[in-house]
Amino acid sequence: MEHITLLLAIVIVTALVFDFTNGFHDTANAMATTISTGAMKPKAAVAMSAVLNLVGAFLSVEVAKTISSGIVNESGITPEVIFAALVGAILWNLLTWLVGLPSSSSHALMGGLIGATIASVGVSGVNGGTVITKVLIPAIAAPLVAGIGAYLASRLTYRIGRNADTKATAKGYRAGQIASAGLVSLAHGTNDAQKTMGIITLALVAGGVLNPGSNPPLWVIVSAGVAIALGTYLGGWRIIRTMGKGLTDLQPQQGFAAQTSAASVILASSNLGFSLSTTHSCSGAVMGAGLGRKGGVVRWSTATRMFVAWGLTLPAAGLVAAGSEFVTQQGDWGVAVVAAFLIASSAAIWVYSRRQVVDHTNVNEADEAGELGETETPGVVTAAMAAVTPPPAGVPAQDDIKTTIPAPSAATSESGPASPAAV
Template structure:
């Protein structure tokens, strides 16, 4: 087998690449709705999200401990999984992340990571390498409940917001204030995202160091791991996942400021609670559930259920698809050094090919804004002129 230190370095490098893709893949979770409503300019929004992701990554390590010492079982000599298999799992997770990003699907980076690791562990070691109790309680169950809870909270919050600010006798309804409030609520989501998603890569690197004998079993991430992962996810966030922002901001429902504030607040509350409990939650699923809930909560709003179904299909496929890719890569590692080399070469070629494919139909903050309905920022009701030649009166809500 190749030198263990070299394998660990390769795993850490790929883990940081995955963390980078996680950043731009999940930028939409915090910033899609404020961009869609005009509360924040696109480049400012992703800059704020990047900074708060960086800060959030230092606030908690509970999720990292769930991954480094929970999902993969331990044997007499420590964790059963090897750095080579972790490398294979990361290949599956990264490739699936890029495929869903290319399609503009807000799928779960978390589940891609779990799927890749589980598939690689099963092929490389056997079914006993995975603690299915932890997977069920801290991965699968939160995946089922969190979007529903966040959606219900967003629905109730949206109804309350519109009820409290109901227009009366032609007086201003005060809903314009929600646009400013979105700056706070979306920032809170970005901070919460850092406390949850950045932890997953920390957990993977820590798991690798434990598996390689460089760190004691049961220990948490060291400072340099936390700092490296925080920086990687922040840089990824700053690049802006414009394809997924477009889907989240305009693809599910037409978002108004009151809706956006309600959706972001419910998303942040759900993620922060999960981070505190050590649940490796999918922030993408929570954010999507909140946006749908806010759409159901506003009278006259239409939820695009076709797009919602497409996103849900991506959720269902993520875990098995990334597991299959991780399993295939793990199968190659069983060939020895040549297999690891093949993994590295094939993985690199696929990643480069996906990036080159994305250049054929680029989505930037400018092209994304062209797809946002102006009504997402200002709703205009045009009254029919009473007599010819009279100018139309426009009322902004």
């Protein structure tokens, strides 16, 4: 740790911040259905997920050798490029968290790396074909694979259990769901904490502190594990609400089917050489399970916004990263400017989020976590709610709603989605 320059220190801290956002962004993957079906209390669920993420970070023997899976040419990568990529990824994670949409942290990071690489060495540093095979195809395949599995599994479990007493079986389903969710958490800790370790190691190698090919030092492993666990424990309640309640309404059977499907897909994909995003798999599984129950509905408006967010992940993170890289290239002051920009933007997003707080107390209350400002039309309101109460006119303009009391009724939760419309 002796020759760590200021720049390197900044990169390491930024990587840990990314790890942290990754943690709270992805809590929903493992725990959203567990929380929404009542299998676990919200706080207990995130605590369990955090512990398993931490454990997962230490489980893996294999070090993430590549952080971009070959999408960019990593041989000439500099700490500045990594820094710029992280800035793009963090801001995209925070923004999607603010609007309560699940999106892939890995894709955000890949987008950031692509953008920063283009700004740094030009388009030649990016392998276009790999972008399609590693990003586009998996983004389409993951929700389909997990969704079909969860759909069939839900159908099956309702069919087998159609004569059983719902009360007697609910407890069993919850136990099963917790087990599946635990597996997802563990796999997440292994994959994603490892990614941060890979980033820090790569930065240390690029900065000449470590020899190429060396394993991450213990402090890197520990800090990456702790950062992701802390983030997980903090809980991305907005995203949990969207996944657990916003996309569809889940009963214990469906939650179990969804979580099992997600766990199977994640484990199968990471072991059979076609890696699929955890976030995409889990979202797909939730929707598939939603459709698997008779009379079950998926709120396609929410799902559409989520798909739009997935499509925007790469370009958005890439653009921010490219801009950041351009500024950092100007010299030390550029790095300082970008760091200040990152801190200011994060603070602004956090302040904005305080306007309508979503936390463990109200994560299951609202039907719809539709706080999307940038692409959305009034369609954020669920069909059911719209039928009961028409959206108050002029709400999107009321930017100054100061309420921090979470949506106690249908009417206020309708004004909720619109209030951050000026993002």
